[in-house]
Amino acid sequence: xxxxxxxxxxxxxxxxxxxxxxxxxxxxxxxxxxxxxxxxxxxxxxxxxxxxxxxxxxxxxxxxxxxxxxxxxxxxxxxxxxxxxxxxxxxxxxxxxxxxxxxxxxxxxxxxxxxxxxxxxxxxxxxxxxxxxxxxxxxxxxxxxxxxxxxxxxxxxxxxxxxxxxxxxxxxxxxxxxxxxxxxxxxxxxxxxxxxxxxxxxxxxxxxxxxxxxxxxxxxxxxxxxxxxxxxxxxxxxxxxxxxxxxxxxxxxxxxxxxxxxxxxxxxxxxxxxxxxxxxxxxxxxxxx
Numbered sequence: 001x002x003x004x005x006x007x008x009x010x011x012x013x014x015x016x017x018x019x020x021x022x023x024x025x026x027x028x029x030x031x032x033x034x035x036x037x038x039x040x041x042x043x044x045x046x047x048x049x050x051x052x053x054x055x056x057x058x059x060x061x062x063x064x065x066x067x068x069x070x071x072x073x074x075x076x077x078x079x080x081x082x083x084x085x086x087x088x089x090x091x092x093x094x095x096x097x098x099x100x101x102x103x104x105x106x107x108x109x110x111x112x113x114x115x116x117x118x119x120x121x122x123x124x125x126x127x128x129x130x131x132x133x134x135x136x137x138x139x140x141x142x143x144x145x146x147x148x149x150x151x152x153x154x155x156x157x158x159x160x161x162x163x164x165x166x167x168x169x170x171x172x173x174x175x176x177x178x179x180x181x182x183x184x185x186x187x188x189x190x191x192x193x194x195x196x197x198x199x200x201x202x203x204x205x206x207x208x209x210x211x212x213x214x215x216x217x218x219x220x221x222x223x224x225x226x227x228x229x230x231x232x233x234x235x236x237x238x239x240x241x242x243x244x245x246x247x248x249x250x251x252x253x254x255x256x257x258x259x260x261x262x263x264x265x266x267x268x269x270x271x272x273x274x275x276x277x278x279x280x281x282x283x284x285x286x287x288x289x
Contacts (some may be wrong), residue, residue: 015200016116022200023108024101027189027207031092034208039088039170039215046169046219054223056244056278068220068281071167079164079175088174092211096178100186107190119201130198134206137195139262141188146259147272149183156253163251168218168244173211185210210262217243217261222280238264245277 015021045051057065076084091097121127149159162176174181189210193203216230222241227233232240242258250256257274260266267273 012119016119019109019115020102020105022116022203023105023113023193026200026204027104028093028097028101030204030207031097031211035088035092035174035211035215038212039173042170042215042219042221046221051221051223051226052284053280053282054221054226055281056220056222056241057281058248058278065279065281067284068167072169072220075165075167075169075172079172081171084165084169084172084175087176088171091174091176091178091181094178096181096186100182100190103186104190104193107194111194113197116200119199121199121202127199127202130196130202131206131209133196134189134192134198134202135209135262137192138188138206138210139260140266141191142184142261143259143266143270145183145185145188146261147256149180150250150253150256150259153253155179155183160251160253163247165218166247166251168220168247170215170219173214173218213262216240218247220244222278236263236265238262241277242267245274248278249274249276 015026052068055068057068057071059065121130146159149155158177158179162180165172165175189207192206198206213230216226217238217240219240222239222244224233227239231237238258238260242264243261246256246258250258257272258264258267259272264273
């Protein structure tokens with residue numbers, strides 16, 4: 001037992017002393033774990049139909065809202081689920097992800113970041129501060145990385161790939177162009193890492209939570225229960241409905257709304273909140289025999 005503990009301690013020390021592991025491999029592994037675990041759990045939850053009443057729907061031209069299943073089937077007819085899943089794998093485990101990890105490693109080396117002395121901050125308050133600061137800075141960067149792709153005609157050609165998903169689901173989150181993923185994820189997270197200099201454990205948790213929330217925001221679920229457990233009930237936190245409405249109403253390059261994902265405060269500050277939103281579909285209509 002003592003030998004195993006010593007070996008583990010040695011491996012941990014070597015990891016902390018190796019920049020490409022700390023800043024490159026670690027965040028990439030956290031992104032893959034955070035996304036695939038969360039997306040799979042959400043897809044399983046949706047398959048149980050336990051939260052069907054909380055799925056978001058949208059009336060069209062005065063007609064009754066189409067049930068979410070029907071809208072999702074129409075989206076998956078355009079872009080099959082298998083294609084969405086393969087794109088997910090390519091984006092977060094392929095060359096773009098490797099390039100983002102290498103870029104973060106290079107950035108931190110150029111910035112003179114020292115090798116971390118420990119996996120965790122010294123106390124709970126420091127850990128909470130680092131987590132919050134990472135979330136705020138990264139989401140501010142995401143807001144602008146997202147918005148610029150709607151405002152620029154050139155970048156819209158990149159971002160419109162993701163907007164082919166008009167009724168999102170968890171695994172459709174990463175149906176996205178690699179440059180889009182870099183603008184909304186890679187660069188904002190690198191900026192947050194550079195400014196905050198979090199301990200490695202906080203860094204990996206932040207990366208994992210970032211993509212886990214992305215998956216939740218694409219679930220179509222407006223669930224008070226999920227909002228409570230994921231802290232989306234806290235002030236200034238953006239519910240999944242915030243991003244779902246973006247997919248429904250903002251499939252165009254200019255004057256889009258609801259760019260933020262973790263916080264809605266940026267949309268309030270910069271006048272980009274969409275007053276329109278979906279409603280919970282409720283229980284299915286009773287069959288009349």
